[in-house]
Amino acid sequence: MGKLSQEYRWLLPSALEASDPGRRSTRDWLVDILVFLVGFGFTLYGTIDLLRPEPSFLVEQAGTPTWLVWTDFACATVAAVGLWFRRTRLLIPLAIYCLVISTFTVAAGFTLLIVLFSIAVHRKFSVLAIFFLGITATNALFPFIRPEHGRDYWWTAAWGTVFLLIACLWGMVVRARRQLVASYRDRAERAEAEQQLRVAQARATERNRIAREMHDVLAHRISLLSLHAGALEIKPNATPDEVTSAAGVIRASAHQALQDLREVIGVLRDDRPEGAPEPPQPTLGALPALAEESRSAGTKVSLDVSVEPDTVPAGTGRTAYRIVQEGLTNARKHAPGAAVRVNVAGTAGDGLVIDIRNPWPISGGASIPGTGTGLIGLTERAALAGGRLSHGRTPQDEFALTAWLPWPT
Template sequence: MGFSQEYRWLLPSALEAPDPGRRSTRDWLIDVLAFLSGFGFTVYGTIDLLRPEPTLLVEQAGNPAWLIWTDFACATVAAIGLWWRRTRLLIPLAIYCVVISIFTVAAAFTLLIVLFTIAVHRKFLVLAIFFVSITATNAVFPFIRPETGRNYWETAAWGTVFLVIVCLWGMVVRARRQLLASYRDRAERAEAEQQLRVAQARTTERNRIAREMHDVLAHRISLLSLHAGALEIKPDAAPDDVANAAGVIRASAHQALQDLREVIGVLRDDRPEGAPEPPQPTLGELPALAEESRSAGVKVSLDVAVEPEAVPAGTGRTAYRIVQEGLTNARKHAPGALVRVNVAGSAGDGLVIEVRNPWPIGGNGTSIPGTGTGLIGLTERTALAGGRLSHGRTPQNEFALTAWLPWPT
């Protein structure tokens, strides 16, 4: 059962330490030190109180044995509870310490550790409530166990001073941790923003180079066309003119290839040096894609009415991505529905890809959320390939994703 809304202010803050089951080495060292300090003070204080004249504590001698041993038992329980001070059990432990602080001496150090933990790991409202509660019990303590040589106000004042010091110390530690956490968060955001700026700069530079190379390639190809046309118009031109035109065509073609290699190298995704170019999927991989979707729980009916080897590689890659996006959308928005994939066409008429599935009925709480950019990117990819893409609800109450891609003869 979770905490109801009115008690959520008691939950750990963002600076709360991890669960004891996942303590780090530093956490173990601090927890061991806290337990030894709290329980060690309990043992030493009890032994001192059992003496006829206490030397460490200034308690009045002659405390009843039952009170001393009750104090020891309660303080021992509180010291053992320090092992769970990093969990939600800190609040019950603090309440327990407030109750026994009315009469306990042996649990004094444990009580200060618990108060310090609350100051570090809980909100100020929680700390204020427990500080007021402990201050109230501290006001009652001198009546139950008065000290030798001190009046009521001295005993109460010294107890309050220790409580204030521990609270302020814990608040300073908490503020320092919050400051460090804000610095860390700010540094992470700055690093992420820097990476984003680098990526944007790289994309902008690639687009600029692509536009520049487009102009260069268009210029060089126009030279090729011009000189080739001249040779076609004047087949009986002088040998020197033919040789010059052929030299210009050869040089322009060579330079165009060099420019094209540079464009591809700049626009290609970063890969480790020497890594081979991964093979790109084409229509031949559609059965494997359909089988992969079936293994993920999608009902797929695949009908490819063309020979994958006869389709140009670029067209096949685009068609593969269209089918892949269609299956992904069906898996997201219409889980369990039958998805029909049809690929047909011929050289000269183009390639038609159609992905259909029933329109989702009602909401589905288990559907995978989408960003809404998949179809936008797919439309752009199809347009760059010289095709067109449409999607939407059909009169047959189906969602249809239809694309046409050019297939030259």
């Protein structure tokens, strides 16, 4: 059965054909009703006209035997009823049946043209060519079986072939148009699917960016909180002024952490003007404030920026700021109280170099959760910006965090 299906697959309906007549649309029903009325209407009218003593329409067929007229009517009626199944796999059997009766039928003239048109629309060109050659051959036999009075053989055969060609060409035009519409629909669906994929990818990229921003911003603030809370913990005999000062720094850092978190989450909102910068967007110009904030928390920071912040591209400046921020955060985590040296230098064309160094930590207390993830995020951030980042222990017994970022001319 499987082999038989493969062998005759070329006879099966194409993708443009409705698969089930019971699932016809309203338009399909209207078209099928009209097709049946045209096919059977011509059959009925032609039969009645031939049964008259003097036909008014089919004058050339006058004198046709009555038995042949009724035989033609019966066969044409079966063909007209078969038009209801022209959207299914029964189209080929119907076409073969019409091919047989086309040698003598007059009443099924329109039905034959409709079947030929349906094959041109719903079947491959090879099937149409075979059926057209077959019906052209039977059309050549028709004038011998039912000659027309007053017309010679070639006249009858030529006009029959012309009508067959018109039906074929019309069906091929309709099929080509449907294929064009189907290709446009397929392109539109693919474009929509690709657009949805791009939107999903953009959302995923934005979520990753927000996660990095949240880590970079909050890790800095929370490390300040941890530093001052630890100072209160190890100094139970601190003076009221020291406690008040530490509590004030903790409160300010917590307030600033909440403010930074609101700004980071704010990028998810759609009410921002198009093209407006997404907060937070600190650049190299904000490094002095960042260093002063670390100094107020007790970290000894030496900042040396030998470039003009306004000349550095905004994207490069943002990435450099995040690298310095993470470097100061790591120094507070792992080497509390140590002096940190931050150098930012470079020129357009050669790139921007960020170098952060502090003494290698001798010992540490309880580690803060998330240790190591910041450096991984910075490495990825630098790579996305087209740069590189390295970190580790130096021969001078220091921890060095060095990054290079491209600075186009």
